[in-house]
Amino acid sequence: MELLRLGPIGHEIPVVRNDDVHYDLRPLTTDIDGEFFADDGVTRVRAALDEGGLEPLNEAQTLRIGAPIAQPSAxxxxxxxxxxxxxxxxxxxxxxxxxxxxxxxxxxxxxxxxxxxxxxxxxxxxxxxxxxxxxxxxxxxxxxxxxxxxxxxxxxxxxxxxxxxxxxxxxxxxxxxxxxxxxxxxxxxxxxxxxxxxxxxxxxxxxxxxxxxxxxxxxxxxxxxxxxxxxxxxxxxxxxxxxxxxxxxxxxxxxxxxxxxxxxxxxxxxxxxxxxxxxxxxx
CATH class of the missing domain: 3.90.850.10 (Fumarylacetoacetase-like, C-terminal domain)
Structure with missing residues (x-):
């Protein structure tokens, strides 16, 4: 399981890649940031994958790959x-x-x-x-x-x-x-x-x-x-x-x-x- 952020600078989409498929995480979180991790985001993403509750992001291969973490405090x-x-x-x-x-x-x-x-x-x-x-x-x-x-x-x-x-x-x-x-x-x-x-x-x-x-x-x-x-x-x-x-x-x-x-x-x-x-x- 890999957490990514895809899209133009300042407009990245939170994504998880699992078994070579990119899934849109916006139903779970607005971004991959401190709030995401504080809310046990990794566990929630894994559960959503297991339940089949995430939709593939079809345009993922065409998007810029951004830094996978947004706005760390340090x-x-x-x-x-x-x-x-x-x-x-x-x-x-x-x-x-x-x-x-x-x-x-x-x-x-x-x-x-x-x-x-x-x-x-x-x-x-x-x-x-x-x-x-x-x-x-x-x-x-x-x-x-x-x-x-x-x-x-x-x-x-x-x-x-x-x-x-x-x-x-x-x-x-x-x-x-x-x-x-x-x-x-x-x-x-x-x-x-x-x-x-x-x-x-x-x-x-x-x-x-x-x-x-x-x-x-x-x-x-x-x-x-x-x-x-x-x-x-x-x-x-x-x-x-x-x-x-x-x-x-x-x-x-x-x-x-x-x-x-x-x-x-x-x-x-x-x-x-x-x-x-x-x-x-x-x-």
């Missing part, structure tokens, strides 16, 4: 969270999760064009496992309990402008993380019960050449540890998105050039789909 990110990536960056594995924030307005669809301003000369790709919070999580008692707060998982590209992030950051990574379109999500959210987040292959390509190829088994802090630790100092609400970090193979390593005009960036996680973004440098 996008919280964990950095330096793969052992090989920490080594690649020349640092020691962190003892606590490294946290930064992205504005919800950075969220884009998985195939939307990536437009960079001319001064974004060090734009970088980052394939990441994202998770969507299903129930409020604050002061969660344990890493094991934390998994019960996850509604589903989603593929993300945590795009970064390294000059702003590092050279002109003022000590704040978020400065290099918040250009428009810098958080493509999708194509879908897969319910948590259908995903093993500890054993997923992640890959990225630029112009067809492999850049990253790793597994979530290399995570320093797994999904449960991230939610448990971060929830001690910040409450997560239904619909919030957490990005769990990226593996080795980014341009920041010095092994590859940063993104340029007409580059094609692709990211993929097994079971969570694939993104395709064409870079355009605007004037």
């Amino acid at each position: 996008v919280v990110c964990v950095g330096m969270n793969y052992a090989a990536h920490a080594k690649e960056a020349g640092g020691e594995p962190p003892e606590r999760p490294v946290v930064f924030f992205k504005m919800p307005s950075t969220i884009a669809g998985p195939y939307d064009r990536l437009e960079l301003p001319p001064y974004a000369t060090k734009a970088d790709w980052e394939v990441e496992l994202g998770l969507v919070i299903g129930t409020r999580a604050f002061r969660v008692a344990s890493a094991k309990e934390a998994y019960s707060h996850v509604a589903g998982y989603v593929l993300a590209n945590d795009l970064s402008e390294r000059r702003f992030q590092i050279e002109e950051s003022g000590g704040q990574w978020s400065k290099g993380k918040n250009l428009p379109g810098f958080t493509p999500l999708g194509p879908w959210i897969r319910p948590a019960a259908e995903v093993d987040p500890g054993s997923l292959r992640l890959r990225s390509w630029v112009n067809g050449q492999v850049r990253q190829d790793s597994s979530t088994s290399d995570l320093i802090f797994d999904v449960g540890q991230i939610i448990h630790q971060l929830s001690q100092t910040m409450p997560f609400e239904p619909g919030d998105v957490i990005l769990t970090g990226t593996p080795q193979g980014v341009a920041l390593s010095g092994k590859f050039p940063f993104l340029a005009d007409d580059d094609l960036v692709e990211v993929e996680i097994d079971g969570l789909g694939r993104h395709r973004q064409v870079v355009t440098v605007t004037q």
